[in-house]
Amino acid sequence: MKRREALTRMAGVAGATLATATGVRAADGADDAKKLTPSGLAPDRNTKIPGFKAPPGSIDTHCHIFGPAARYPYSPKRSYTPFDAGLDDFREVHARMGIERAVIVNPSLYDIDARVAVDAITASDGRYRGVVNIDDRVSDTELDALHKAGIRGCRFNFVKHLGGFPDMAVFDRSVKRAARLGWHVVLHFDAKDLPDFYPLLDGLPLPYIIDHMGRVPAKDGLEQKPFKILVDLLQRDKKCYVKLSGADRVSSTGAPFHDAVPFARRLVETAADRLVWGSDWPHPNVKTMPNDGDLVDLIPMFAPDAGTQKQILVDNPMRLYQFEA
Numbered sequence: 330m331k332r333r334e335a336l337t338r339m340a341g342v343a344g345a346t347l348a349t350a351t352g353v354r355a356a357d358g359a360d361d362a363k364k365l366t367p368s369g370l371a372p373d374r375n376t377k378i379p380g381f382k383a384p385p386g387s388i389d390t391h392c393h394i395f396g397p398a399a400r401y402p403y404s405p406k407r408s409y410t411p412f413d414a415g416l417d418d419f420r421e422v423h424a425r426m427g428i429e430r431a432v433i434v435n436p437s438l439y440d441i442d443a444r445v446a447v448d449a450i451t452a453s454d455g456r457y458r459g460v461v462n463i464d465d466r467v468s469d470t471e472l473d474a475l476h477k478a479g480i481r482g483c484r485f486n487f488v489k490h491l492g493g494f495p496d497m498a499v500f501d502r503s504v505k506r507a508a509r510l511g512w513h514v515v516l517h518f519d520a521k522d523l524p525d526f527y528p529l530l531d532g533l534p535l536p537y538i539i540d541h542m543g544r545v546p547a548k549d550g551l552e553q554k555p556f557k558i559l560v561d562l563l564q565r566d567k568k569c570y571v572k573l574s575g576a577d578r579v580s581s582t583g584a585p586f587h588d589a590v591p592f593a594r595r596l597v598e599t600a601a602d603r604l605v606w607g608s609d610w611p612h613p614n615v616k617t618m619p620n621d622g623d624l625v626d627l628i629p630m631f632a633p634d635a636g637t638q639k640q641i642l643v644d645n646p647m648r649l650y651q652f653e654a
């Protein structure tokens with residue numbers, strides 16, 4: 330996206346947020362009724378009980394809560410409308426997966442409105458943390474309050490299907506402010522853009538997590554340039570973390586996504602002390618809806634050794650998200 334388009338978009342979002350805060354949003358009801366029809370696939374409600382038993386205290390570092398929209402309205406400027414997937418469903422899917430703790434990643438469709446994540450964290454008795462979207466509209470006082478509420482990172486999307494690159498001046502200012510709080514930044518890239526961002530990542534003033542194994546297409550193999558860049562970053566930049574998630578997004582052959590395993594294995598061999606795992610429930614914008622039980626059963630294929638599993642599922646995210654023991 331060109332910078333001017335990005336700025337126009339930012340201005341639009343700011344206006345929309347104000348409208349929401351003052352209750353003006355009801356005025357565009359007709360438009361909203363159409364927009365509230367979910368697009369894409371509904372999550373699979375029949376989560377299988379996985380064969381793999383995750384170690385105690387395991388953390389799912391990438392999952393979302395969507396609504397219900399009636400209580401937590403989606404931004405009018407959002408790029409998609411999901412099926413509602415609220416806190417009760419969120420708790421149930423983790424109980425079935427055998428995962429005790431979670432990091433709620435506030436999706437782009439909530440813009441800078443963090444209420445759905447903060448409310449869930451507040452009710453979690455220390456079992457949840459969160460990651461939110463921030464920009465210049467969020468004041469320092471608000472950032473401090475988010476930190477106090479259990480937020481430990483911010484996220485920026487660079488993927489085309491969610492609107493393309495952010496305004497980079499806003500990005501620079503935001504990550505500096507996040508660094509002050511001891512946060513990290515979560516980055517969502519399309520694989521093909523990774524080589525271009527290499528210098529930017531290198532110079533970041535805080536740790537960063539690259540989502541979904543860089544979304545590298547499995548069919549392009551382990552020697553593809555974006556994956557080599559990812560492995561190289563993980564190897565030589567101690568600020569770099571990679572999220573073992575989105576096997577379904579990496580896979581070219583479909584469920585049960587075994588063609589994503591060699592990529593995860595290579596990352597585990599490279600730096601198991603800087604990997605985290607995430608389910609990505611309830612899986613917005615996927616072409617094939619995965620079953621979360623199947624995704625948990627990929628973990629021992631990614632990392633066969635129990636010590637390494639504990640590093641990825643417990644130790645690394647505990648450190649990054651400052652969970653209490």
Ligand SMILES: [Zn+2]
Binds near residue numbers: 391392393434609613
């Ligand atoms: Zn996600």
